[in-house]
Amino acid sequence: MSGTSTYVPKSALGRWFESRLPILSLVHSSFIAYPVPRNINYLWAFGAILAFMLVAQIVTGVVLAMHYVPSAAMAFASVDHIMRDVNYGWLIRYLHTNGASLFFFAVYVHMFRGIYYGSYKAPREVLWILGVIIYLLMMATAFMGYVLPWGSMSFAGATVITNLFTAIPLVGVGVSHWLWGGYAVGDPTLNRFYSLHYLLPFMIVGVVGLHVWALHVTGQNNPDGVEVENVERDTMAFTPYATIKDVFALSVFLIVYAWFVFYIPNYLLDADNSVMANPLVTPAHIVPEWYLLPFYAILRAIPNKLVGVVALFAAIALLAFLPWLDTSPVKSAKYRPMFRFFFWVFVVCCVGLGYLGSQEVSDGTTLAARILALGYFGFLVVVLPLLGLIEKTKPMPASIADAVLAKKGLASAPPVAS
Amino acid sequence: MGEHLSSAAIENPDRRDFLFIATGAVAAVGVGAVAWPLIDQMNPDASTLALASIEVDIGAIPEGQIVTVKWRGGPVFIRHRTKKEIDEAVNTPLSELKDPQTDAQRVKVPEWLIVIGVCTHLGCVPLGHEGQYDGWKCPCHGSVYDTSGRIRQGPAPLNLFVPEYAFLSATKVKIG
Numbered sequence: 001m002s003g004t005s006t007y008v009p010k011s012a013l014g015r016w017f018e019s020r021l022p023i024l025s026l027v028h029s030s031f032i033a034y035p036v037p038r039n040i041n042y043l044w045a046f047g048a049i050l051a052f053m054l055v056a057q058i059v060t061g062v063v064l065a066m067h068y069v070p071s072a073a074m075a076f077a078s079v080d081h082i083m084r085d086v087n088y089g090w091l092i093r094y095l096h097t098n099g100a101s102l103f104f105f106a107v108y109v110h111m112f113r114g115i116y117y118g119s120y121k122a123p124r125e126v127l128w129i130l131g132v133i134i135y136l137l138m139m140a141t142a143f144m145g146y147v148l149p150w151g152s153m154s155f156a157g158a159t160v161i162t163n164l165f166t167a168i169p170l171v172g173v174g175v176s177h178w179l180w181g182g183y184a185v186g187d188p189t190l191n192r193f194y195s196l197h198y199l200l201p202f203m204i205v206g207v208v209g210l211h212v213w214a215l216h217v218t219g220q221n222n223p224d225g226v227e228v229e230n231v232e233r234d235t236m237a238f239t240p241y242a243t244i245k246d247v248f249a250l251s252v253f254l255i256v257y258a259w260f261v262f263y264i265p266n267y268l269l270d271a272d273n274s275v276m277a278n279p280l281v282t283p284a285h286i287v288p289e290w291y292l293l294p295f296y297a298i299l300r301a302i303p304n305k306l307v308g309v310v311a312l313f314a315a316i317a318l319l320a321f322l323p324w325l326d327t328s329p330v331k332s333a334k335y336r337p338m339f340r341f342f343f344w345v346f347v348v349c350c351v352g353l354g355y356l357g358s359q360e361v362s363d364g365t366t367l368a369a370r371i372l373a374l375g376y377f378g379f380l381v382v383v384l385p386l387l388g389l390i391e392k393t394k395p396m397p398a399s400i401a402d403a404v405l406a407k408k409g410l411a412s413a414p415p416v417a418s
Numbered sequence: 419m420g421e422h423l424s425s426a427a428i429e430n431p432d433r434r435d436f437l438f439i440a441t442g443a444v445a446a447v448g449v450g451a452v453a454w455p456l457i458d459q460m461n462p463d464a465s466t467l468a469l470a471s472i473e474v475d476i477g478a479i480p481e482g483q484i485v486t487v488k489w490r491g492g493p494v495f496i497r498h499r500t501k502k503e504i505d506e507a508v509n510t511p512l513s514e515l516k517d518p519q520t521d522a523q524r525v526k527v528p529e530w531l532i533v534i535g536v537c538t539h540l541g542c543v544p545l546g547h548e549g550q551y552d553g554w555k556c557p558c559h560g561s562v563y564d565t566s567g568r569i570r571q572g573p574a575p576l577n578l579f580v581p582e583y584a585f586l587s588a589t590k591v592k593i594g
Contacts, residue, residue, distance in 0.1 A: 156542060160558060163541035178457075182466045184492035184536070192460065280486050280493045280535070282542040284557050300559055305539055305575045361560045 007033065030216055035235035036242045037222035039404050043113040044220065044242075045249030046106050052250055053103040054208065058201050060096040061145075068148065070194035072187040075150035076276040094265040100142050101268050102257050104291035107135060115322070116343055118331030119221040125323040127214040132320040134207050139292065139316075141200040144193040146289060151273030156286045158185045158193070164299075167309040184279055224403040225331025226396060234400035285360060293357030294350050298376070300361060301369035311373070318380045325380055327388025335394040342383045349375035466490075471594030473586065476530065484546040486535055489593050493535030493543050494581060495554075496591070499565060503552065504528050507566035514570075517577045521566045524580050532583050532591065533567040539574035554578070 007028040009015045018024050067086050069078040082089035111131070114120055120128035147158045162179045166172040181188025219228055228234045236242070260267065268290060272283040288296050295312050302308035318325070333340040349372045356369045397403035472489050476496060479485050484497045499507070507521040508528075525531055537544050542558035549555035549562035551570050556562075561572030568577040583593045 156558070159541040163539075166541075177462055178460050180462075181460055182462045183490035184541075186491045188460075188463070188466070279491060280488060280543060282557055284545075286542065286558050300573075303573050305573055308573060 030212075030238075031243075032237065032239040034216065034238040035219070035228065035231050036238050037220055037228060037234060037400050038236045039222050039224055039400050040220060040242075041223055042245070042249055043109065044222075045246045046110040046113065047215075048246035049106045049250050049253050050103070050110060051208070053099060053106060054201070054204060057096065057099050057103060058205075060092050060099060061198070061201065063092050064096055065198060068194075070148070070191050072150060072190055072277070075148060075190060079149045091261070094261045097269065098257065098260040098265060100145065101289070101291065102253070102260065103138070104142070106253070107138065108291070111135070111319075112347065114221075115346075116333045116340075117221055117223055118225050118326065118328075118333070120323045121225075121326065121329075121331050122323070123218045124214075124221060127211065127218060128323055129320050130207055130211040130214055132316075134204055134211060135319075136316065137200055137204045137207065141197060141204065142289065142291070144197040144200070147190065147193045148197060149273060150190060150277045151270075152275045152277050152281070152283050153270045153273040153286065155185060155277035155279065156272075156282050157288060158189060159282075160286065162189070164309045164312070167306045169306075186279070221331060222400060223332060223334060224397055224400060225335070226398075226400055226403065229399045230401070287358055290354065290358070293355075294353035294376075295357075297353040297357035297369045298373045300357070301366060301373045311377075315376060318377070322380070322384070326384040328391060328393070329388070330393045330396065335396055336387070336391060337394065338391045339387050342379055342387070345375060346379040349373075349379065471592055473590060473592050475589060476591055477589030481529075486543075487593070489534075489581065494593055495531070495533050495535040495546065495567070495578075497531040497533075497546070497565075499529055499531055503565040506552065507531075507564060507568075510564065510566075510568075516569050517575070519566075519568060519577055524566050524568070524577070526583075526585065530591070531565070531567060532581065532593065533578040534581050535578070537561055537574055538569065538576040538578065539572070544578075 007025045009018050009024050014024060064082065067078065067082045067089060069075060079093070082093050084090075086092075114128065114131070143157065143161055147154045162176050162185065165175045165179065168175060177183060179189070180186065181192065270287065272286075275283075287293070295315055298315050299308045299312045302311055328336060328339065330336055333343055352372045353369060353376065356365050356372065359365050397406060469490060472487065474485075474487050474496065476485075476498070479496065479498045481498050482500050482503075484495050486493045486495055488494070497503075504521070510521075512518040512520065521528075524533075535543050537556040537558065539556065539559055539561050542556050544554035544556040544561070544563060546554055549571075551562055551564035553565045553567060553570075554563040556572065556574065559573050561574035562570050563574075563578055564570050566577075567580075569575070581593055583591055586592050
């Protein structure tokens, strides 16, 4: 898709710079002239929303780091200090804590959109895998960030997650001591999590760069899942069309973000985290943040420690293999009636697991979590490979332009003037 | 590396081949020598290792009570067991246990059970006098331990660990 730009800077200075570092034409071809399929819907705006949220988290995070103290003795008090004493500290912290949730909400919409429209299929496998890596880095970053306020839920979360590694035979306990820098979660653990919580977002920025690069090599997928045949007929210029659409979607998203920050800033936080960490007491009912609940439910559903931990990691790692687990050549669920049904079953399994992860353990919730976990893994490793063999797909439009015009009741597509 | 060497060179290695392999070997050792300090710095440091043992006065703990003390950053349970609790622990057949150990293997004096207060599942601190075996129950994922700290139910794979300890006198115990 690159090479469509014939950009030449207008000013003499621009041309001087361009012949030494061609960054102006790179920006122009990537974000102005870049051809966008003309049929994409608002679900495609979440890429831009995520880019915004990443920057917002980094900006608010760097500011918080100016006031936060990473020590077991001082961390809890320093967060209180940020909330009470620092100018606008409450705002910046609430933007950061709620921003993490909104960031995950957006990434889940982005991921489910990718699955629904088959965006991971050839030629976008590398693009998808880079996305899974970003998701993993996001979870690691969010987890370590959650430990920093050093509340009792921070401490319990750090303990449970680092103890996952003790399930590894022989070296597990050594690995967890190495992660903790001691025999339990403590001061050294908090310090290193702070260091890594600051580092990982910049690694995410790096992988996002690769993600966008890979996207701009293959071009975007679209709701009909047919590739661009004719740039003139099938696409529009990124600016102004996609830019304006993204800005509008982002504005709506920011209203929701602001509503959380200003009206219900503590809704997603746990009351137990307002109590300082105490290594001798674990809160009665520990739960992770909402965006990790489905994986937590899978962990709890399995009675064997090692198998539970393996299932937890497999639930995430399997996503990277989606391009090969899904054997159907048709991308979009629009033309795959059976896939569309099972996709929604999969969504119900994920949301249901999330709900069960938030509940206290009982025989009923354990049984339900086992059924839903079976649904989760069944979709990925049984349903997707089989559907490609047995599903009868609907006829596909010949091109993106045909799909758009068929919707408007026109038989064939006249060329679009550009 | 192999493809750079012609078959003649493999049969008859010369000085250049030797330098090539020697340089690579030195570089590999150098990378390892630099990597190890960067990895090992995360292991428990000297100040953490120095806190290896504590002494606890157990004279004031009445029968039936569990006291939690902090050792190496985490909890240790010291439980002054009642006659009934001891009998329950001793009379449990090994066939009922997930991680079979007799009570005698886990205590030095039957009245005193000393275990690390960390659930062997994912490290939460279990609650005392809870669960149907009257021992401990973990609030996180529901593992149940008996009056000998042995795992009876739930996802934890092992019994609560017994730390190294010694009775210095009838009322004083050294942990670690």
